[in-house]
Amino acid sequence: MRVAVAGASGRMGRMLIEALRASDDMVLAGALDVAASPAIGSDATAFLGHASGVAITADLRTGLENADVLIDFTRPEGTLAHLAVCSELGVKAVIGTTGFTDAQKSEIAACAQRTAVVMAPNMSVGVNVTFKLLQMAAKAMATGYDIEIIEAHHRHKVDAPSGTALKMGEVIADALGRDLKECAVYAREGVTGERDPSSIGFATIRGGDIVGDHTVLFAGIGERIEITHKSSSRATYAQGSLRAVRFLADRKTGMFDMFDVLGLN
Known part of the structure:
Protein backbone atom coordinates (compact mmCIF):
# COMPACT_ATOMS: atom_id res chain seq x y z
CA MET A 1 0.00 0.00 0.00
CA ALA A 120 -8.35 6.76 17.55
CA PRO A 121 -6.82 8.93 20.27
CA ASN A 122 -4.13 6.29 20.69
CA MET A 123 -2.96 3.83 18.03
CA SER A 124 -1.02 1.61 20.42
CA VAL A 125 -2.24 -1.99 20.45
CA GLY A 126 -1.52 -2.19 24.18
CA VAL A 127 -3.50 0.95 24.96
CA ASN A 128 -6.50 -0.33 23.07
CA VAL A 129 -6.37 -3.64 24.92
CA THR A 130 -6.24 -1.51 28.09
CA PHE A 131 -9.44 0.23 26.98
CA LYS A 132 -11.10 -3.18 26.78
CA LEU A 133 -9.85 -4.12 30.25
CA LEU A 134 -11.22 -0.83 31.61
CA GLN A 135 -14.59 -1.56 30.06
CA MET A 136 -14.69 -4.93 31.82
CA ALA A 137 -13.45 -3.52 35.14
CA ALA A 138 -15.96 -0.66 35.14
CA LYS A 139 -18.88 -3.02 34.66
CA ALA A 140 -17.68 -5.27 37.49
CA MET A 141 -17.01 -2.34 39.85
CA ALA A 142 -19.97 -0.15 39.01
CA THR A 143 -20.70 0.67 42.66
CA GLY A 144 -18.49 1.19 45.68
CA TYR A 145 -15.41 2.30 43.76
CA ASP A 146 -14.14 5.82 43.08
CA ILE A 147 -12.54 6.23 39.65
CA GLU A 148 -9.56 8.48 38.97
CA ILE A 149 -7.50 8.77 35.77
CA ILE A 150 -3.90 9.97 36.02
CA GLU A 151 -1.85 10.73 32.89
CA ALA A 152 1.68 12.00 32.29
CA HIS A 153 3.29 13.26 29.07
CA HIS A 154 6.34 15.21 27.87
CA ARG A 155 6.68 18.95 28.33
CA HIS A 156 5.83 19.69 24.67
CA LYS A 157 2.31 18.21 24.66
CA VAL A 158 -0.21 20.97 24.02
CA ASP A 159 -3.56 19.42 25.05
CA ALA A 160 -4.73 18.24 28.47
CA PRO A 161 -6.03 15.84 29.53
CA SER A 162 -4.56 13.65 26.83
CA GLY A 163 -6.83 12.21 24.17
CA THR A 164 -6.03 8.76 25.56
CA ALA A 165 -7.08 9.76 29.08
CA LEU A 166 -10.33 11.22 27.75
CA LYS A 167 -10.99 8.04 25.78
CA MET A 168 -10.42 6.03 28.95
CA GLY A 169 -13.00 8.21 30.67
CA GLU A 170 -15.44 7.74 27.80
CA VAL A 171 -15.01 3.95 27.82
CA ILE A 172 -15.61 3.81 31.59
CA ALA A 173 -18.55 6.22 31.51
CA ASP A 174 -20.21 4.28 28.68
CA ALA A 175 -19.77 1.01 30.59
CA LEU A 176 -21.43 2.62 33.61
CA GLY A 177 -24.26 4.21 31.62
CA ARG A 178 -23.02 7.71 32.38
CA ASP A 179 -22.20 10.73 30.21
CA LEU A 180 -18.57 11.79 30.70
CA LYS A 181 -19.53 15.43 30.09
CA GLU A 182 -21.80 15.23 33.13
CA CYS A 183 -19.49 13.37 35.54
CA ALA A 184 -15.91 14.38 34.64
CA VAL A 185 -13.91 16.45 37.16
CA TYR A 186 -10.80 18.02 35.62
CA ALA A 187 -9.52 20.20 38.47
CA ARG A 188 -9.65 20.33 42.26
CA GLU A 189 -8.49 23.23 44.40
CA GLY A 190 -9.41 24.65 47.78
CA VAL A 191 -12.33 23.36 49.81
CA THR A 192 -14.03 21.04 47.33
CA GLY A 193 -16.30 19.13 49.69
CA GLU A 194 -16.65 15.38 49.66
CA ARG A 195 -16.07 13.50 46.46
CA ASP A 196 -19.16 12.85 44.34
CA PRO A 197 -19.23 9.03 44.04
CA SER A 198 -20.55 9.25 40.47
CA SER A 199 -17.66 11.43 39.26
CA ILE A 200 -14.65 10.40 37.19
CA GLY A 201 -11.59 12.44 38.10
CA PHE A 202 -8.64 13.43 35.91
CA ALA A 203 -5.13 14.46 36.92
CA THR A 204 -2.54 15.71 34.40
CA ILE A 205 1.26 15.72 34.67
CA ARG A 206 3.58 17.37 32.13
CA GLY A 207 7.35 17.11 32.23
CA GLY A 208 10.58 16.01 30.63
CA ASP A 209 10.43 13.48 27.82
CA ILE A 210 7.67 11.18 29.15
CA VAL A 211 6.22 9.48 26.07
CA GLY A 212 2.90 8.61 27.73
CA ASP A 213 1.82 7.06 31.04
CA HIS A 214 -1.80 6.36 31.95
CA THR A 215 -3.21 4.87 35.15
CA VAL A 216 -6.85 4.31 36.07
CA LEU A 217 -7.46 3.89 39.78
CA PHE A 218 -10.55 2.08 41.06
CA ALA A 219 -10.48 2.91 44.80
CA GLY A 220 -12.85 0.95 47.02
CA ILE A 221 -13.08 0.35 50.76
CA GLY A 222 -10.25 -1.96 51.79
CA GLU A 223 -8.76 -2.34 48.31
CA ARG A 224 -7.82 -0.51 45.18
CA ILE A 225 -7.19 -1.70 41.64
CA GLU A 226 -4.85 0.11 39.27
CA ILE A 227 -4.78 -0.52 35.53
CA THR A 228 -1.70 1.08 33.99
CA HIS A 229 -0.19 1.45 30.54
CA LYS A 230 3.22 3.00 30.00
CA SER A 231 4.77 3.89 26.65
CA SER A 232 8.55 4.01 26.40
CA SER A 233 8.66 4.61 22.63
Whole structure:
Protein backbone atom coordinates (compact mmCIF):
# COMPACT_ATOMS: atom_id res chain seq x y z
CA MET A 1 0.00 0.00 0.00
CA ARG A 2 1.16 3.53 -0.78
CA VAL A 3 1.17 5.70 2.34
CA ALA A 4 1.60 9.44 2.87
CA VAL A 5 2.63 10.88 6.23
CA ALA A 6 1.56 14.27 7.59
CA GLY A 7 3.92 16.17 9.88
CA ALA A 8 6.77 14.30 8.21
CA SER A 9 9.61 16.15 9.94
CA GLY A 10 8.16 15.90 13.46
CA ARG A 11 8.91 13.26 16.09
CA MET A 12 5.91 11.09 15.27
CA GLY A 13 6.20 11.70 11.54
CA ARG A 14 9.77 10.41 11.50
CA MET A 15 8.80 7.38 13.57
CA LEU A 16 6.08 6.57 11.03
CA ILE A 17 8.44 7.00 8.09
CA GLU A 18 10.98 4.70 9.74
CA ALA A 19 8.27 2.07 10.36
CA LEU A 20 7.09 2.32 6.75
CA ARG A 21 10.63 1.85 5.46
CA ALA A 22 10.96 -1.31 7.57
CA SER A 23 7.60 -2.65 6.37
CA ASP A 24 7.48 -5.25 3.62
CA ASP A 25 3.94 -4.43 2.44
CA MET A 26 3.90 -0.61 2.41
CA VAL A 27 5.85 2.16 0.75
CA LEU A 28 6.20 5.87 1.54
CA ALA A 29 4.36 7.70 -1.24
CA GLY A 30 4.05 11.23 0.14
CA ALA A 31 5.34 13.46 2.94
CA LEU A 32 3.54 16.58 4.15
CA ASP A 33 4.56 19.38 6.48
CA VAL A 34 3.69 23.01 7.15
CA ALA A 35 5.07 25.59 4.71
CA ALA A 36 7.27 27.13 7.43
CA SER A 37 9.11 23.86 8.10
CA PRO A 38 12.83 24.00 7.22
CA ALA A 39 12.44 20.41 5.96
CA ILE A 40 10.31 21.45 2.96
CA GLY A 41 11.93 20.22 -0.24
CA SER A 42 14.23 17.73 1.47
CA ASP A 43 14.03 13.96 1.04
CA ALA A 44 11.65 12.47 3.61
CA THR A 45 14.10 9.71 4.63
CA ALA A 46 17.25 11.84 4.69
CA PHE A 47 17.31 11.60 8.50
CA LEU A 48 17.77 7.83 8.11
CA GLY A 49 20.70 8.29 5.74
CA HIS A 50 18.73 7.05 2.75
CA ALA A 51 17.07 8.62 -0.29
CA SER A 52 13.43 7.72 -0.89
CA GLY A 53 12.78 10.04 -3.80
CA VAL A 54 9.84 11.48 -1.83
CA ALA A 55 10.28 15.17 -1.06
CA ILE A 56 8.56 16.81 1.89
CA THR A 57 5.97 19.28 0.59
CA ALA A 58 3.39 21.72 1.92
CA ASP A 59 1.18 21.19 -1.15
CA LEU A 60 -1.59 18.78 -0.13
CA ARG A 61 -2.45 17.58 -3.62
CA THR A 62 1.18 16.97 -4.49
CA GLY A 63 1.74 15.06 -1.24
CA LEU A 64 -1.38 12.93 -1.66
CA GLU A 65 -1.47 12.34 -5.43
CA ASN A 66 0.31 8.97 -5.27
CA ALA A 67 -1.10 7.78 -1.92
CA ASP A 68 -3.72 5.21 -0.98
CA VAL A 69 -3.75 6.21 2.69
CA LEU A 70 -2.66 9.23 4.76
CA ILE A 71 -1.42 8.79 8.34
CA ASP A 72 -1.96 12.01 10.30
CA PHE A 73 -0.74 12.81 13.83
CA THR A 74 -0.77 16.61 13.58
CA ARG A 75 -3.18 19.27 14.93
CA PRO A 76 -6.99 19.33 14.58
CA GLU A 77 -7.11 22.21 12.08
CA GLY A 78 -4.40 20.68 9.91
CA THR A 79 -5.97 17.22 10.02
CA LEU A 80 -9.34 18.60 8.93
CA ALA A 81 -7.73 20.41 5.98
CA HIS A 82 -5.88 17.22 5.00
CA LEU A 83 -9.00 15.08 5.34
CA ALA A 84 -11.07 17.39 3.14
CA VAL A 85 -8.61 16.80 0.29
CA CYS A 86 -8.37 13.08 1.09
CA SER A 87 -12.14 12.66 0.81
CA GLU A 88 -12.09 14.52 -2.51
CA LEU A 89 -9.26 12.41 -3.95
CA GLY A 90 -10.44 9.07 -2.51
CA VAL A 91 -7.43 8.75 -0.21
CA LYS A 92 -8.15 6.85 3.01
CA ALA A 93 -6.97 8.17 6.37
CA VAL A 94 -5.59 6.96 9.68
CA ILE A 95 -5.98 9.75 12.23
CA GLY A 96 -4.06 9.80 15.52
CA THR A 97 -4.52 13.54 16.10
CA THR A 98 -6.16 14.48 19.42
CA GLY A 99 -7.94 17.56 20.76
CA PHE A 100 -10.91 17.64 18.36
CA THR A 101 -14.09 19.47 19.36
CA ASP A 102 -17.46 17.76 18.91
CA ALA A 103 -18.08 19.92 15.83
CA GLN A 104 -14.77 18.87 14.32
CA LYS A 105 -15.54 15.20 15.00
CA SER A 106 -18.79 15.70 13.08
CA GLU A 107 -16.79 17.06 10.12
CA ILE A 108 -14.62 13.94 10.18
CA ALA A 109 -17.69 11.70 10.28
CA ALA A 110 -19.03 13.53 7.22
CA CYS A 111 -15.75 12.94 5.36
CA ALA A 112 -15.97 9.25 6.29
CA GLN A 113 -19.06 9.01 4.09
CA ARG A 114 -16.75 9.66 1.11
CA THR A 115 -13.61 7.77 2.17
CA ALA A 116 -12.58 5.23 4.82
CA VAL A 117 -11.20 6.59 8.10
CA VAL A 118 -9.69 4.97 11.18
CA MET A 119 -9.57 7.48 14.04
CA ALA A 120 -8.35 6.76 17.55
CA PRO A 121 -6.82 8.93 20.27
CA ASN A 122 -4.13 6.29 20.69
CA MET A 123 -2.96 3.83 18.03
CA SER A 124 -1.02 1.61 20.42
CA VAL A 125 -2.24 -1.99 20.45
CA GLY A 126 -1.52 -2.19 24.18
CA VAL A 127 -3.50 0.95 24.96
CA ASN A 128 -6.50 -0.33 23.07
CA VAL A 129 -6.37 -3.64 24.92
CA THR A 130 -6.24 -1.51 28.09
CA PHE A 131 -9.44 0.23 26.98
CA LYS A 132 -11.10 -3.18 26.78
CA LEU A 133 -9.85 -4.12 30.25
CA LEU A 134 -11.22 -0.83 31.61
CA GLN A 135 -14.59 -1.56 30.06
CA MET A 136 -14.69 -4.93 31.82
CA ALA A 137 -13.45 -3.52 35.14
CA ALA A 138 -15.96 -0.66 35.14
CA LYS A 139 -18.88 -3.02 34.66
CA ALA A 140 -17.68 -5.27 37.49
CA MET A 141 -17.01 -2.34 39.85
CA ALA A 142 -19.97 -0.15 39.01
CA THR A 143 -20.70 0.67 42.66
CA GLY A 144 -18.49 1.19 45.68
CA TYR A 145 -15.41 2.30 43.76
CA ASP A 146 -14.14 5.82 43.08
CA ILE A 147 -12.54 6.23 39.65
CA GLU A 148 -9.56 8.48 38.97
CA ILE A 149 -7.50 8.77 35.77
CA ILE A 150 -3.90 9.97 36.02
CA GLU A 151 -1.85 10.73 32.89
CA ALA A 152 1.68 12.00 32.29
CA HIS A 153 3.29 13.26 29.07
CA HIS A 154 6.34 15.21 27.87
CA ARG A 155 6.68 18.95 28.33
CA HIS A 156 5.83 19.69 24.67
CA LYS A 157 2.31 18.21 24.66
CA VAL A 158 -0.21 20.97 24.02
CA ASP A 159 -3.56 19.42 25.05
CA ALA A 160 -4.73 18.24 28.47
CA PRO A 161 -6.03 15.84 29.53
CA SER A 162 -4.56 13.65 26.83
CA GLY A 163 -6.83 12.21 24.17
CA THR A 164 -6.03 8.76 25.56
CA ALA A 165 -7.08 9.76 29.08
CA LEU A 166 -10.33 11.22 27.75
CA LYS A 167 -10.99 8.04 25.78
CA MET A 168 -10.42 6.03 28.95
CA GLY A 169 -13.00 8.21 30.67
CA GLU A 170 -15.44 7.74 27.80
CA VAL A 171 -15.01 3.95 27.82
CA ILE A 172 -15.61 3.81 31.59
CA ALA A 173 -18.55 6.22 31.51
CA ASP A 174 -20.21 4.28 28.68
CA ALA A 175 -19.77 1.01 30.59
CA LEU A 176 -21.43 2.62 33.61
CA GLY A 177 -24.26 4.21 31.62
CA ARG A 178 -23.02 7.71 32.38
CA ASP A 179 -22.20 10.73 30.21
CA LEU A 180 -18.57 11.79 30.70
CA LYS A 181 -19.53 15.43 30.09
CA GLU A 182 -21.80 15.23 33.13
CA CYS A 183 -19.49 13.37 35.54
CA ALA A 184 -15.91 14.38 34.64
CA VAL A 185 -13.91 16.45 37.16
CA TYR A 186 -10.80 18.02 35.62
CA ALA A 187 -9.52 20.20 38.47
CA ARG A 188 -9.65 20.33 42.26
CA GLU A 189 -8.49 23.23 44.40
CA GLY A 190 -9.41 24.65 47.78
CA VAL A 191 -12.33 23.36 49.81
CA THR A 192 -14.03 21.04 47.33
CA GLY A 193 -16.30 19.13 49.69
CA GLU A 194 -16.65 15.38 49.66
CA ARG A 195 -16.07 13.50 46.46
CA ASP A 196 -19.16 12.85 44.34
CA PRO A 197 -19.23 9.03 44.04
CA SER A 198 -20.55 9.25 40.47
CA SER A 199 -17.66 11.43 39.26
CA ILE A 200 -14.65 10.40 37.19
CA GLY A 201 -11.59 12.44 38.10
CA PHE A 202 -8.64 13.43 35.91
CA ALA A 203 -5.13 14.46 36.92
CA THR A 204 -2.54 15.71 34.40
CA ILE A 205 1.26 15.72 34.67
CA ARG A 206 3.58 17.37 32.13
CA GLY A 207 7.35 17.11 32.23
CA GLY A 208 10.58 16.01 30.63
CA ASP A 209 10.43 13.48 27.82
CA ILE A 210 7.67 11.18 29.15
CA VAL A 211 6.22 9.48 26.07
CA GLY A 212 2.90 8.61 27.73
CA ASP A 213 1.82 7.06 31.04
CA HIS A 214 -1.80 6.36 31.95
CA THR A 215 -3.21 4.87 35.15
CA VAL A 216 -6.85 4.31 36.07
CA LEU A 217 -7.46 3.89 39.78
CA PHE A 218 -10.55 2.08 41.06
CA ALA A 219 -10.48 2.91 44.80
CA GLY A 220 -12.85 0.95 47.02
CA ILE A 221 -13.08 0.35 50.76
CA GLY A 222 -10.25 -1.96 51.79
CA GLU A 223 -8.76 -2.34 48.31
CA ARG A 224 -7.82 -0.51 45.18
CA ILE A 225 -7.19 -1.70 41.64
CA GLU A 226 -4.85 0.11 39.27
CA ILE A 227 -4.78 -0.52 35.53
CA THR A 228 -1.70 1.08 33.99
CA HIS A 229 -0.19 1.45 30.54
CA LYS A 230 3.22 3.00 30.00
CA SER A 231 4.77 3.89 26.65
CA SER A 232 8.55 4.01 26.40
CA SER A 233 8.66 4.61 22.63
CA ARG A 234 6.46 6.12 19.93
CA ALA A 235 7.19 2.98 17.92
CA THR A 236 4.08 1.38 19.43
CA TYR A 237 1.93 4.13 17.92
CA ALA A 238 3.60 3.68 14.54
CA GLN A 239 3.10 -0.08 14.47
CA GLY A 240 -0.56 0.30 15.49
CA SER A 241 -0.98 2.85 12.70
CA LEU A 242 0.35 0.37 10.14
CA ARG A 243 -2.16 -2.21 11.37
CA ALA A 244 -4.87 0.41 10.82
CA VAL A 245 -3.60 0.99 7.26
CA ARG A 246 -3.82 -2.75 6.55
CA PHE A 247 -7.35 -2.82 7.97
CA LEU A 248 -8.41 -0.14 5.47
CA ALA A 249 -7.08 -2.06 2.47
CA ASP A 250 -10.47 -3.46 1.42
CA ARG A 251 -12.69 -0.70 2.81
CA LYS A 252 -13.85 2.22 0.68
CA THR A 253 -15.88 4.33 3.12
CA GLY A 254 -16.83 4.37 6.79
CA MET A 255 -15.69 5.48 10.22
CA PHE A 256 -13.68 2.97 12.25
CA ASP A 257 -11.59 2.88 15.43
CA MET A 258 -8.85 0.65 16.81
CA PHE A 259 -11.39 -1.70 18.40
CA ASP A 260 -12.50 -2.43 14.81
CA VAL A 261 -8.91 -2.86 13.68
CA LEU A 262 -8.07 -5.26 16.54
CA GLY A 263 -11.38 -7.14 16.56
CA LEU A 264 -12.20 -6.00 20.10
CA ASN A 265 -15.78 -5.02 19.34
